[in-house]
Amino acid sequence: MALLRRSETVIAGILLLAMVLIGTINPAFWQLDNLFSLMRSNVIIGIMAMGVLLVLISGGIDVSFPAFAVAAMYLTIKGMLALGYNGVVLPLLAATLMGLAFGAVNGFFVYKFRMIPLIVTLGTSAMVRGFLLGVVGTSMININKMPTALIDFARTDVVSVTKADGTTYGLTAMVLIYLGLALAMHLVLRYTMIGRSAYALGGDPEAARRAGFDLRKTIFFIYCVAGALAGFAGLLHSGMIWLANPRDFVGLELDVIAAVVLGGASIFGGRGSVLGTMLGVFMLVMVKNSLIIMRVDTTWQLVVVGLIVIAATALSAWRDRRRAA
Amino acid sequence: MSDGFIELRNIRKVFAGVVALDAMSLVIKPGEIHCLAGENGSGKSTVIKIMSGVYQPDGGELLIDGKTMPDMSPIEAIAHGVQVIYQDFSLFGNLTVAENLAMNVHLGEKRRLMNWRRTRAIAREAVDRLGVELDLDAEVASLPTAGKQLVAIARALMSDARLIIMDEPTTALTRKEVETLFRIVRDIQARGIAILFVSHKMREMLEISERITVIRNGRKVAEGPTGDFDEALITRHMTGGDILNQPYVWTPPPGPPPVPRLEIRGLTVPGKCEDLSLAIRPGEIVGLSGLLGSGRTDLALALFGMAPRYEGEILIDGAPVRLRTTQEAIAAGIAYVPEDRLTEGLFLPQSIKRNMLATSYERLAPKLVIDRERAEEMTQGMVRAMQIATPTAEKPVMQLSGGNQQRVVLARWLLTDARVLILNGPTVGVDVGSKAEIHAKIRELAQHHGLAVLMISDDVLELVQNCNRIVLMHRGRFIEDLPAAAVTEETVSDRLKTFT
Numbered sequence: 001m002a003l004l005r006r007s008e009t010v011i012a013g014i015l016l017l018a019m020v021l022i023g024t025i026n027p028a029f030w031q032l033d034n035l036f037s038l039m040r041s042n043v044i045i046g047i048m049a050m051g052v053l054l055v056l057i058s059g060g061i062d063v064s065f066p067a068f069a070v071a072a073m074y075l076t077i078k079g080m081l082a083l084g085y086n087g088v089v090l091p092l093l094a095a096t097l098m099g100l101a102f103g104a105v106n107g108f109f110v111y112k113f114r115m116i117p118l119i120v121t122l123g124t125s126a127m128v129r130g131f132l133l134g135v136v137g138t139s140m141i142n143i144n145k146m147p148t149a150l151i152d153f154a155r156t157d158v159v160s161v162t163k164a165d166g167t168t169y170g171l172t173a174m175v176l177i178y179l180g181l182a183l184a185m186h187l188v189l190r191y192t193m194i195g196r197s198a199y200a201l202g203g204d205p206e207a208a209r210r211a212g213f214d215l216r217k218t219i220f221f222i223y224c225v226a227g228a229l230a231g232f233a234g235l236l237h238s239g240m241i242w243l244a245n246p247r248d249f250v251g252l253e254l255d256v257i258a259a260v261v262l263g264g265a266s267i268f269g270g271r272g273s274v275l276g277t278m279l280g281v282f283m284l285v286m287v288k289n290s291l292i293i294m295r296v297d298t299t300w301q302l303v304v305v306g307l308i309v310i311a312a313t314a315l316s317a318w319r320d321r322r323r324a325a
Numbered sequence: 326m327s328d329g330f331i332e333l334r335n336i337r338k339v340f341a342g343v344v345a346l347d348a349m350s351l352v353i354k355p356g357e358i359h360c361l362a363g364e365n366g367s368g369k370s371t372v373i374k375i376m377s378g379v380y381q382p383d384g385g386e387l388l389i390d391g392k393t394m395p396d397m398s399p400i401e402a403i404a405h406g407v408q409v410i411y412q413d414f415s416l417f418g419n420l421t422v423a424e425n426l427a428m429n430v431h432l433g434e435k436r437r438l439m440n441w442r443r444t445r446a447i448a449r450e451a452v453d454r455l456g457v458e459l460d461l462d463a464e465v466a467s468l469p470t471a472g473k474q475l476v477a478i479a480r481a482l483m484s485d486a487r488l489i490i491m492d493e494p495t496t497a498l499t500r501k502e503v504e505t506l507f508r509i510v511r512d513i514q515a516r517g518i519a520i521l522f523v524s525h526k527m528r529e530m531l532e533i534s535e536r537i538t539v540i541r542n543g544r545k546v547a548e549g550p551t552g553d554f555d556e557a558l559i560t561r562h563m564t565g566g567d568i569l570n571q572p573y574v575w576t577p578p579p580g581p582p583p584v585p586r587l588e589i590r591g592l593t594v595p596g597k598c599e600d601l602s603l604a605i606r607p608g609e610i611v612g613l614s615g616l617l618g619s620g621r622t623d624l625a626l627a628l629f630g631m632a633p634r635y636e637g638e639i640l641i642d643g644a645p646v647r648l649r650t651t652q653e654a655i656a657a658g659i660a661y662v663p664e665d666r667l668t669e670g671l672f673l674p675q676s677i678k679r680n681m682l683a684t685s686y687e688r689l690a691p692k693l694v695i696d697r698e699r700a701e702e703m704t705q706g707m708v709r710a711m712q713i714a715t716p717t718a719e720k721p722v723m724q725l726s727g728g729n730q731q732r733v734v735l736a737r738w739l740l741t742d743a744r745v746l747i748l749n750g751p752t753v754g755v756d757v758g759s760k761a762e763i764h765a766k767i768r769e770l771a772q773h774h775g776l777a778v779l780m781i782s783d784d785v786l787e788l789v790q791n792c793n794r795i796v797l798m799h800r801g802r803f804i805e806d807l808p809a810a811a812v813t814e815e816t817v818s819d820r821l822k823t824f825t
Contacts, residue, residue: 203417270419
């Protein structure tokens with residue numbers, strides 16, 4: 001019974017049902033190459049979703065991470081080209097740190113001025129994007145200029161299969177990075193005091209303050225981690241698509257927030273889990289992917305994502321009210 | 326005089342030029358149950374915050390075990406064994422009972438990691454120590470109020486408490502839950518832990534405490550063993566007995582009895598109140614009292630159209646009306662000033678004018694556009710008539726004192742040409758001076774405007790002074806209708822005591 005009441009179980013059930021439904025309409029869904037490509041599409045959204053999950057649990061919201069991701073990615077690659085550096089670990093570290101620094105700005109305003117996170121992150125998002133395009137540049141960096149080490153790294157497969165017609169396809173190793181980060185986030189949320197402090201803050205900020213949590217530490221940690229994950233995901237993304245586009249990720253915040261809310265995190269704070277978020281990400285990616293396969297127009301995809309946000313939020317609001325009663 | 330565990334000596338605390346506490350003294354002896362009594366706004370919560378280190382006093386001394394504690398922080402207060410159970414319990418509704426209980430231990434040990442097995446063990450011990458049944462894995466938000474309070478008490482006990490301060494602990498409890506709470510409190514006392522009850526409920530104070538300190542307007546006005554006090558005396562100290570009031574006399578006009586302004590016949594709200602019949606004639610002020618949960622507020626809400634599924638009849642000036650929405654109630658001439666005017670009745674950041682006109686906009690804008698001149702005229706007239714102390718009607722209501730805020734609410738209803746005025750706790754949180762003025766205003770409204778007033782209050786003195794009749798309610802029924810002659814503070818208090 002306890003298992004049935006958990007939101008993760010419900011989400012997993014809905015996911016399975018949706019998979020069966022989509023598989024019936026389009027049997028190609030169950031083919032291994034489609035599943036591999038689905039999982040590949042999970043990586044970037046999933047990593048960003050981990051950051052958004054943390055922010056949502058603490059009772060905040062973050063719409064700035066796509067801007068941070070694109071800025072960290074573009075600046076890092078510009079820097080690599082300028083220095084003629086071709087590597088993987090240092091650039092990823094640099095992008096992560098850049099994201100972290102951006103996140104610290106969010107944390108500063110949220111903590112110091114007790115501002116509403118939505119407004120803060122809207123503002124930083126606009127500033128970072130504007131700065132990037134105005135000062136750093138607007139030109140795309142294509143495959144011919146992209147650092148080869150990044151592309152080679154992002155191309156690594158865990159398994160690869162050769163089809164009858166001689167073409168090969170594989171499951172990207174980036175999935176392992178995603179799973180690793182998700183596991184790390186799960187451990188942080190569940191087994192560290194800083195993780196529990198995020199839940200406490202999201203549950204009742206006043207009580208958290210009275211209990212003696214260092215909320216400055218908690219808030220900075222939350223927004224820094226969200227920024228760092230975004231920066232990391234941004235650079236990884238450019239390696240995976242062989243392209244650094246300074247106008248990338250526009251509108252991605254909606255997808256990621258939709259996925260996290262779909263995964264059972266409460267928009268009011270205090271509730272949410274990594275497993276649920278991963279299921280939510282998978283569901284969202286799968287729905288969008290199926291819409292593409294079914295040749296649904298991109299504008300209609302937006303409508304579907306919007307519907308998912310509203311429906312999932314309404315559902316979780318209803319659930320929270322029922323629990324409180 | 327340092328036999329106390331904690332002692333406040335001549336404490337002074339000023340907020341933005343407003344003196345919250347002045348020459349406040351309080352001694353709590355080890356292991357005693359002490360009551361700090363005072364009305365809302367008397368400075369009780371400031372006292373709690375000073376004792377728990379949340380505020381630092383601007384003058385005077387705080388002593389623990391006879392030693393002065395300058396600039397005590399909340400952490401130091403906890404280290405010395407001072408624990409506060411706030412009215413909202415300060416619990417995390419989204420976390421389990423176990424985690425709520427163990428949280429402070431983990432924080433106190435400055436742990437970085439969360440050990441769930443240890444969390445459960447700590448919680449189990451805390452619950453066992455209190456001797457109650459609690460599901461450790463339940464989410465706190467799913468517990469009833471009494472359950473949440475148990476979690477808060479269990480948590481307070483864990484930290485080697487020497488004093489537990491309970492802020493209005495019985496507010497949302499049923500009588501039975503209050504008894505359980507008192508049993509637990511005596512049990513805690515038996516272990517040598519002092520309890521400070523902060524309350525304005527006299528009956529409960531007299532029942533549980535050994536000593537009482539009464540605070541009024543930021544000063545200690547009385548102190549002594551509970552045996553020296555009775556309800557009337559505490560009330561007098563709390564409200565400042567020097568304000569004497571002439572009882573309100575209503576004489577029916579000569580000739581045939583006038584048609585009641587408000588009459589209810591067999592009013593029943595399923596599960597809340599049953600078969601209530603009452604008639605209030607023009608100019609009458611009828612008091613309504615009873616314990617929390619007696620159905621008195623439900624009656625008020627039904628009359629204000631907020632219990633659409635009521636049964637029975639409601640008549641205004643002899644004409645039957647059906648009140649299914651607040652709009653219908655307002656149209657019928659009923660005005661309701663809710664219990665918590667701050668959360669239910671006023672738009673605090675908005676101007677006096679907007680608040681006053683909130684229910685009159687429909688009349689002011691017959692053709693979609695608001696008649697600004699008339700709005701201004703009406704507001705100015707009301708500010709003068711209600712003697713609201715403000716330079717301009719554009720001032721936000723939250724900048725007014727409690728008494729002036731209450732006048733704004735009254736003014737709003739007068740503008741709707743109300744014929745029946747229902748007041749729920751009309752002077753809760755209002756200082757003594759304003760209280761008398763509000764009472765005078767209410768009387769004037771009844772006497773000169775022919776309103777029928779139903780005044781619901783916990784404050785027996787308030788009812789006795791202002792009502793020509795008092796109806797007592799218990800478990801959803803009217804128990805007694807005391808006529809003017811029978812209305813004295815003693816009789817009403819005595820009757821109320823028999824209800825449990």
